Amino acid sequence: MIAYTPYEMDARVKRAVEALVERGHHVDLFAVSQEGIRPARNSGLLRIYRLRMRKRRTAATRYAFEYGGFFAWAITLVSFRQLWRRYHVVYVHNMPNFLVFAGLVPKLAGAKIVLDIHDPAAELLACIRERELPRWLRRLVAGEERISMSFADALITVNEPMRQRLSTTARSPVAVVMNLPDPAVFGPHEASRPPGGGQCLVYSGTIALRNGLDLVVRALSLLAAEFPELRFRIIGEGPAIESVRRLAEQEGVGDRVEFRGFVSHHDIPAAVSGAVAGISAQREDAFGALVFSVKVAEYVALGLPVICSGTATMRHYFDDDEMLFFAPANPADLARAIRELLADPAAADERARKSQVKLGQLGWSAQKQALVEAVEKLAGPARLRSRARPESLTGTDPQSAGRRTEGQDDHEHVHAEFSGPVRRRDDPR
Numbered sequence: 187m188i189a190y191t192p193y194e195m196d197a198r199v200k201r202a203v204e205a206l207v208e209r210g211h212h213v214d215l216f217a218v219s220q221e222g223i224r225p226a227r228n229s230g231l232l233r234i235y236r237l238r239m240r241k242r243r244t245a246a247t248r249y250a251f252e253y254g255g256f257f258a259w260a261i262t263l264v265s266f267r268q269l270w271r272r273y274h275v276v277y278v279h280n281m282p283n284f285l286v287f288a289g290l291v292p293k294l295a296g297a298k299i300v301l302d303i304h305d306p307a308a309e310l311l312a313c314i315r316e317r318e319l320p321r322w323l324r325r326l327v328a329g330e331e332r333i334s335m336s337f338a339d340a341l342i343t344v345n346e347p348m349r350q351r352l353s354t355t356a357r358s359p360v361a362v363v364m365n366l367p368d369p370a371v372f373g374p375h376e377a378s379r380p381p382g383g384g385q386c387l388v389y390s391g392t393i394a395l396r397n398g399l400d401l402v403v404r405a406l407s408l409l410a411a412e413f414p415e416l417r418f419r420i421i422g423e424g425p426a427i428e429s430v431r432r433l434a435e436q437e438g439v440g441d442r443v444e445f446r447g448f449v450s451h452h453d454i455p456a457a458v459s460g461a462v463a464g465i466s467a468q469r470e471d472a473f474g475a476l477v478f479s480v481k482v483a484e485y486v487a488l489g490l491p492v493i494c495s496g497t498a499t500m501r502h503y504f505d506d507d508e509m510l511f512f513a514p515a516n517p518a519d520l521a522r523a524i525r526e527l528l529a530d531p532a533a534a535d536e537r538a539r540k541s542q543v544k545l546g547q548l549g550w551s552a553q554k555q556a557l558v559e560a561v562e563k564l565a566g567p568a569r570l571r572s573r574a575r576p577e578s579l580t581g582t583d584p585q586s587a588g589r590r591t592e593g594q595d596d597h598e599h600v601h602a603e604f605s606g607p608v609r610r611r612d613d614p615r
Contacts, residue, residue: 187277188260188288189238190253192220193234197451197480197613198304198344198365199279199581205232205554206561214271216260221412223448235263235335253282265291274565281305281614283284283334293337298564301338304361306351307331309473312613331355347499363557365480367552370454372487385528386417387493388461390454391481393424396474398467398495400426400433404517407437413528418465421446421457455488463491463527463534470497470514479504485540493523504550508541510534553588 189199193215206213212231219225219236228234237259239252240271265277268291276289279302289299308327312319319327332355341360343349349360393399399420406418420430420443427445434443449457457463464485468474475498482500485492486509494500496511512523527534 188216188264188285189279190218190256190260190281190285191279192223193217194223194226195220198302200451201368201550201554202277202279202302202366202557203232209558209562211561214267214273214537216263218256228423242522251356253284254602257282257285257288260285261290264288268292268297275300275561277334277561278302278338279304280334281307281310283307286334286337296349298339299337300342300561300564301335301341302342302438303331303335303348303352303408304344305359306348306473306476308366309471309476313471313473314485316395324459328355334602342560342561345476345499345503347476347502361556361560363469364548364562365478365483366545366548366553367480367484367487368550369487372455372484383415384460384462385415386419386461387463387465388419388421388458388490389465389467389481390421390449390458390484393420393427393430395420395426395429396469396471397424397426398469398515399430399496401467401515401517401520402465403430403437403439403443405521406434406439408444408517408521409437409444409524412525416524416528417442417444419444419446419458419461421449421454454484458485458488458490461490462531464488465493466495466500467520468495468497468514469494469586474514482509486538486545489538489542491527491538492521492541493527504541504544508544510537586592 187199189196189204191199193199193203199217203213203215207229210231214235215234217231217234217236218239223242226234227235237256239256264273267273272295273289273292274296275298276286276292277300278286278289281304283303286299286301289297293299307330308319308324311323311327330442335352335356335358338358341352341358341575342363343352343360344362344365346362349362352360387402388400389397389402391397402418406416409416415572418439431440431443431445434440445511446457462504464481466479466482468477468479477492477497478499482492482494482504492509494504494509495514497514501511510523511526512519
């Protein structure tokens with residue numbers, strides 16, 4: 187696998203690796219390192235190769251440099267190792283989509299390519315730039331996506347609205363493997379709800395404008411006099427952290443907003459403990475409308491009531507009696523939803539119960555099985571006759587547990603860029 191993301195910080199990438207390793211597949215992972223994060227260890231079936239690169243993304247030219255540099259490294263190393271690894275499947279996660287071409291040499295040797303599209307390229311880029319793309323750039327990005335999909339032998343994406351969006355240009359069927367929390371990590375028993383009267387809201391994920399934390403701060407300000415004990419806990423890092431901090435001070439609620447910083451994926455249940463509700467304030471632009479919020483699914487799995495921006499994708503999966511929706515980008519309506527939740531805890535608990543039932547119907551176990559079956563179908567039966575003893579990576583190193591990045595954390599969605607060759611025990615060394 188090749189990932190333009192730190193493996194330790196990307197939950198979707200980490201779950202894909204774990205699913206394949208648990209099934210008994212060898213996985214070579216090509217990723218980037220992250221300063222300050224203890225790297226995950228290699229295991230019997232997993233070997234990780236890292237490129238030291240600082241992801242800054244301050245301008246379009248920086249994006250091009252980072253993407254291009256990582257692609258050059260990945261295609262060189264994957265092609266070199268193909269000489270004796272003989273990869274059967276190269277599993278590629280965007281962004282960028284053109285990472286599929288890092289599997290060119292394995293493909294020429296008979297390997298199959300999977301492209302897992304976490305984020306729609308044009309919509310995400312416009313969201314990051316905070317303005318519409320010029321016509322020429324829109325065409326360029328659309329062409330890159332279309333050509334990359336054509337090169338792949340199988341396509342996977344993160345939710346049904348994304349499948350519909352991609353199916354308009356894809357030449358082959360698009361499968362859905364949703365971003366859902368692993369029940370081994372997230373379960374109702376993990377979360378400790380405050381007994382009576384708790385008024386702490388929690389957010390976990392990337393601190394970025396598109397995720398609407400400024401809206402929560404403004405709503406907090408509107409409710410300050412009415413709910414003097416109301417607090418907001420933010421778990422995560424991101425480019426908008428300082429602007430959110432400044433806004434909280436300007437709105438007079440700086441002492442009510444707590445910044446916890448980075449918390450490893452396996453430690454999130456403990457970090458949200460004591461909260462009365464989880465919150466997702468995703469803005470609904472062209473990108474936000476396609477996002478299924480992983481953070482929402484985690485709150486639900488932990489038994490927390492959820493206050494959620496009423497984007498098209500979230501309303502596709504959940505109903506009004508399962509979580510409290512508010513109008514996207516509307517702090518006054520968000521304040522209304524917070525007030526409603528605090529005023530009727532029994533109703534909030536009932537919505538939390540119903541949302542857990544819905545999440546159970548979606549089921550991570552089924553999603554994991556779909557992912558593994560897609561890979562094994564491409565690998566072919568002859569290559570599956572001998573499989574190594576399954577191995578579990580979950581919980582082996584809590585400090586190395588996955589965390590979402592930008593776009594993927596929003597489907598969040600967060601966003602991962604990862605691809606990877608999958609090798610079997612019967613492959614020649």
